[in-house]
Amino acid sequence: MSNKLNILTRGFFKENPALILVLGCCPTLAVTTSVNNALGMGAATTFVLLLSNILISALKNVIPNKVRIPCYIVIIATFVSMIDLIIQGFLPALSASLGVFIPLIVVNCIVLGRAEAFASKNNVFDSMLDGLGMGIGFTIALVLIGAVREVLGAGSFMGFQFIPSEYNMLIFVLAPGAFIVFGFVMALVRHLVNISEERKKLKKAENNRH
Amino acid sequence: MEKLLHVSGSPHVHSGESVKKIMWSVVASLMPAFFVSVYYFGLPVIVLTLVSVGCCVLFEYLIQRFMMHTKPTVSDGSAVVTGLLLAFNVPSNLPIWIMVVGALVAIGIAKMPFGGLGHNPFNPALVARVTLLIAFPVQMTSWPAPTPVLLMSDAITGPTTLGIISEGGDLSQIPGYADLLIGRMGGSFGEVSAIALLIGACFLLWKRIITWHIPVSFIATVFVVAGIFHLVNPAVYVNPLIHVLAGGLILGACFMATDMVTSPTLPWGMVVFGCGCGLLTIIIRLFGAYPEGVSFSILLMNAVVPLINKGFKPKQFAK
Incomplete structure (x- = not known):
């Protein structure tokens, strides 16, 4: 059981796809100008990751090894088209602000990476957990970066303005700010992960001594 | 013993x-x-x-x-x-x-x-x-006009020399060469006085903290390129002397491009670095969206310093 839990939770921080594995940098940098955009992008990617992982894992014995990448892309593109149409239909404002980055989930390396590295080798249930965990981890990363950028750059949080506009630092809404915040959030999360790993090691060593 | x-x-x-x-x-x-x-x-x-x-x-x-x-x-x-x-x-x-x-x-x-x-x-x-x-x-980019008083200056703002040029304003508003030299012009407050900055640069040269390579190649490149444009079309492009004296060129060339950590280590590398800075500066000033390009050009050239250092490695003795 703890093994299953591990598959789910390791994507949150320890193997966070955006901050530790540094995959999917393009949406991480491009759509994190606000928390709402980050949440929307994270949810859409989680949806695609979850369903594509399940389907690819279910079809892993049917898909010929030599053409597996095109097959994965077809499956992923199917789900991306679905979520694209859903967002266009029900959340037109989000669709307008995310723009081309929703269709671009097709080429997001996190989705293809999990299909290749995990779903094609494990059973359906594990793949589902993995997709969900990685999706949530990606969403956490996007929201962290989006929160810093929105607060510093636009003086608001989820659209709620609480810093007057003359104190806003425009650079954090623009591309250079994305890189700066990405670097600092990455450093912070790695630092915290390292601390927790060291604590675990110490605990283990102490248990062995007793 | x-x-x-x-x-x-x-x-x-x-x-x-x-x-x-x-x-x-x-x-x-x-x-x-x-x-x-x-x-x-x-x-x-x-x-x-x-x-x-x-x-x-x-x-x-x-x-x-x-x-x-x-x-x-x-x-x-x-x-x-x-x-x-x-x-x-x-x-x-x-x-x-x-x-x-x-x-x-x-x-x-x-x-x-x-x-x-x-x-x-x-x-x-x-x-x-x-x-x-x-x-x-x-x-x-709101520049106070220089007002020689020793107490709080009033809130008059005026354009910078490069701002006038880049926005195609009235060229007769550009301060004269004497003003440009002693620093009676709008701008970032440390960059205005060419003479004071040159005195400081001479002190550093005398102390051998900086060498002449970067400042001279930087300023000369700006002067030559701006001069070529001025000769081709004097109605559009101003006198190269104005480009040298206005803006942050002297401050940047003498004090910031010469930073030991972020500039090349050997003389020929320094010359290439300075020429690159000068070229980028004048390109940004004449054709860019910003009126001033010294800081951008130095940062861009900072990025290629490791390459320059690699390209101008001295030959090992007896090899």
Whole structure:
């Protein structure tokens, strides 16, 4: 059981796809100008990751090894088209602000990476957990970066303005700010992960001594 | 007898130079320009400079003490130089809290994350200036007009020389050469006086802290390229002398491009570096969206310094 839990939770921080594995940098940098955009992008990617992982894992014995990448892309593109149409239909404002980055989930390396590295080798249930965990981890990363950028750059949080506009630092809404915040959030999360790993090691060593 | 046998490895002669000495010499060399700025822009110059220097030193101390857990080395004066240069690069009516943000960017983003003095690939003061320029475009481009009073200056703002040129304004508003030389023009408060800056640069040259290669190649490239454009079409492109004296060219070429950490180590590399800076500066000034390009061009050339160093490696002896 703890093994299953591990598959789910390791994507949150320890193997966070955006901050530790540094995959999917393009949406991480491009759509994190606000928390709402980050949440929307994270949810859409989680949806695609979850369903594509399940389907690819279910079809892993049917898909010929030599053409597996095109097959994965077809499956992923199917789900991306679905979520694209859903967002266009029900959340037109989000669709307008995310723009081309929703269709671009097709080429997001996190989705293809999990299909290749995990779903094609494990059973359906594990793949589902993995997709969900990685999706949530990606969403956490996007929201962290989006929160810093929105607060510093636009003086608001989820659209709620609480810093007057003359104190806003425009650079954090623009591309250079994305890189700066990405670097600092990455450093912070790695630092915290390292601390927790060291604590675990110490605990283990102490248990062995007793 | 014991003393005679005790010989360490070469080199045996120490020049007496240290980081501390070099940094305080740079601080001294910036003083003439500082006094001219105080004369033209008044009390805000002193306040902003003190805030900038104080915050840079404070942030460096705090980061080294509590985040890097190393012995603070703020007494080497490098943070003081960064603070001074950053302050020289802002308009004198900048709100003080923006100055604090700038100091945090210089030390907290451009310097310490890379490992502190000697490890930063980009000039910290310039990174902070460019960050402030992009973050606060309104506050960073409202230039107070120079008013020679010693107390609080009033809130008259005027255009900078390069601003007039780039926006296609009335060219007769450009200050005369005498004003450009002594510094009676709008602009970031440390960059206005060409003479004061050149006095400081001569002091550094005399002390052998900088060599002539970067400043001369930088300024000469700007002069030559601007001169070619001026000769082709004098109605559109102004006299190259104005390009040399206006804006931050002399400050950038003598004090910021020559930063030991972020410039090439060997003479020919320095010349290439200076020419690159000059070319980028004049391209940004004549064709870019911003009226001034010195800080952008130095930062861009900072990025290729490792390549330049590699390209101009000296030949190994007897090989």
